[in-house]
Amino acid sequence: MTPFAVTGALLVALGLYGLIAGRALLRRIIAFNVMGSGVFLMLGALGWHEGRADPVPQALIITGIVVALSGSALAVGLVVALARATGRQHLRDDVG
Amino acid sequence: MIALATLLILPIFGALAVVAVPGQAARVAAAVAVLSGGALAVLIMAVAKGGSVQILPGGWGAPLGIALEADGLAVAFMAMTVAVTAAAIALAARTPAIGTPFWALVMLTWSALNVIYVSRDLFNMYVGLELLTLAAVALVATGGTSALAPALRYLFFALTGSLLYLAGVALIYAAHGVLDMAHLAEAPLQATDGVALALMTAGLLVKTAVFPFHAWLPPAHAAAPPPASALLSALVPKASFVILMRLWFDAVPDAATRSLLLTLAILGALAVAHGGVLALRQDRLKQIVAYSTVAQIGYLMLVFPLAGGGGAAQPWAAGAWSGAIFHALAHGLAKAAMFLCAGIWIMAAGSDRLDDLRGLARALPMTAMAFGVAAVTLMGLPPSGGFTAKYLMMTSAFASGQVVLAIVLLAGGLLAAGYLYRPMEALFARVVPDHRPVSRLLQAVPLLLALLAFAMGLFSDAVYAFLQTGRPGAAEGGL
Structure with a gap:
């Protein structure tokens, strides 16, 4: 199961980079989902013992997917509201 | 235990009820607050008399099920949450711009907080944190x-x-x-735990x-409406802090390394300095109070270095642990009082710019008094709850030979005095302000919260004794 876990870790790194360094808001939401998929892949791969799947990580993944979906939905809703109100699809960097 | 179950379930039903009958939102929220207050009183008595109260949903114990346990720490935070939320609800009921979503989101935030306080399962905490985040972000967006x-x-x-x-x-x-903290505490440390704990701690630091x-x-x-800011600043960062405390003190006390403690000490000290200096430079009251939260969260991080270092037996660790919790509670009450004061002044003067607040102490003396009492707690002056917190933390700083941390605590107090002096100066300016009247009943709300923060210092021995119920062994033995 190591290839899956390694792929998961790579997806986490890619997603994290996009989430932090990205500017377009929609792109950052997608990066969040890439990172989330990486975590779920890791969870699934690490829950594989001697040819048998451990059910606990699978339950965690399902819960995690629901949570990530809700987070994405809220994020997309806020981005749409921001674009309608201001026409912007970026966050300005004037607050620190 | 029915009282604990009631506290966990009521806010969720309240949120659903608000969606069903939006016209009665404020009444539903008030009913939830009153009933929660009653359940909390029962729970406090039970925990003070018989120790921690546990619920095993479905009768399944850990590691198969998820155990919920209300110890002294959890119940103290629940009590602070009830006080702050009830006060925010009281002010929101009279704030014109508050809509239906606010009421549902307040109650979702509340239920997420309660779940986090009593969780002992790492994944259950994650779900609680996410519910909290989604509700809190939506609260900002209102x-x-x-x-x-x-x-x-x-x-x-x-x-x-x-x-x-x-x-x-x-x-x-x-x-x-395993995901249960008690089981994790018994398991020997593995090679990957360092990475795992670093990831979890980093995530929690972002949330805090x-x-x-x-x-x-x-x-x-x-940017949030004042009653929402009160919840966001007083309660939301405390939830991830509680998880951080439980993680390092309950679950993996032996995994804390010197470099971790040093990192947290540096981040805490920088937060105190950075937040304090930026708070000095703001022109809006809500901005000042928000930057003050950044600084005050810095103190909380000092609990880790204060409880660590030295040999095996560390008598000062218990003082550091209790001091940090005292600080989290007193800061929560005082900070909520300040945001509610800002809300009242916005009602009266139409803005929270310091220039527009000039002379308002004469027009709204009770609110100015509330702000003053809350400021005393934030500065850590005796005999407030903030003073007890600082006293406990300072004592352990000297006892453990970490004088630098004592200096950070003192400097933070001076900075707080500086950034809180500016709004006070504006409030007490000798000018006759142009303002709309605000009812005295409403003005009493932040005053009550500020007095509660103050009373935590007056009755600190009772609060201290209560917090020790179910205290983790590492709070005594150190990290």
Whole structure:
């Protein structure tokens, strides 16, 4: 199961980079989902013992997917509201 | 235990009821607050008399099921949450711009907080944190168009933090096969635990808005409507702090290394300095109070170095542990009082610019008094709850030979005096302000909260004794 876990870790790194360094808001939401998929892949791969799947990580993944979906939905809703109100699809960097 | 179950379930039903009957939202919220207060009183008596109260949902114990346990720490935080939420509800009922979503979101935030306080399962805590994040971000967004960008910024920080935390949880489960903290404490440490704990701690630091991950907090808290800011600043960062405390003190006390303690000490000290200096430079009251939260969260991080260092037996660790919790509670009450004061002044003067607040102490003396009493707690002057917190932390700083941390605590108090002096100076200016009247009943709300924070210092021995119920062994033995 190591290839899956390694792929998961790579997806986490890619997603994290996009989430932090990205500017377009929609792109950052997608990066969040890439990172989330990486975590779920890791969870699934690490829950594989001697040819048998451990059910606990699978339950965690399902819960995690629901949570990530809700987070994405809220994020997309806020981005749409921001674009309608201001026409912007970026966050300005004037607050620190 | 019915009282604990009631406290956990009531806010969720309240949120659903608000959606069903939006016209009665304020009444539903008031009913939930009153009933929760009653259940809390029963729970406090039970815990004070018989120790921690546990619920095993479905009768399944850990590790198969998820245990919920209300110890002294959890119940104290629940009590602070009831007080702050009830006060925010009282002010929101008289704030014209508050809509139906606010009421449902307040109660969702509340139920998420309660779940986090009593959780002992790493994944259950993750779910609680996410519910809290989604509700809190939406609460910020109720502040209108200008709050959308701060809400999004907050959401991106918070989502990154939760995935880092979840990645850590995945590694912990892979190494140990358990998620329950009590079982984790008994398991020997594995090689991957260092990475796992680093990921979880980083995620929680982002959620707690510890320097340098604090950039989202001031704009978000300043943009939200004042009753929402009170909840966001007083309660929401405390939830991830409680998880951080439970993680390091309950679950893996032996894993704390010198470099971890040093890192947290430096981040805490920088937060105190950075938040304090930036608070000095703001012109709006809500911004000042929000930057003050960044600084005050810095103190909380000092609990880790204060409880660590030295040999095996560390008598000062208990003082540091209790001091940090005292600080979290007193800060929560005082900070909520300040945001509610800001809300009342916005009602009266139409803005929270310091220039527009000039002379308002004469017009609204009770609110100015509330702000003053809350400021005394934030500065850590005796005999407030903030003083007890600082006293406990200072004592352990000297006892453990970490004088630098005592200096950080003192300097933070001086900075707080500085940034809180400016609003006070404006309030007490000798000019006759132009303002709309605000009812005295409403003015009493922040005053009550501020007096509660003050009373924590007067009755500190009772609070201290209560907090020791179910205290983890590491709070005595040190990290």
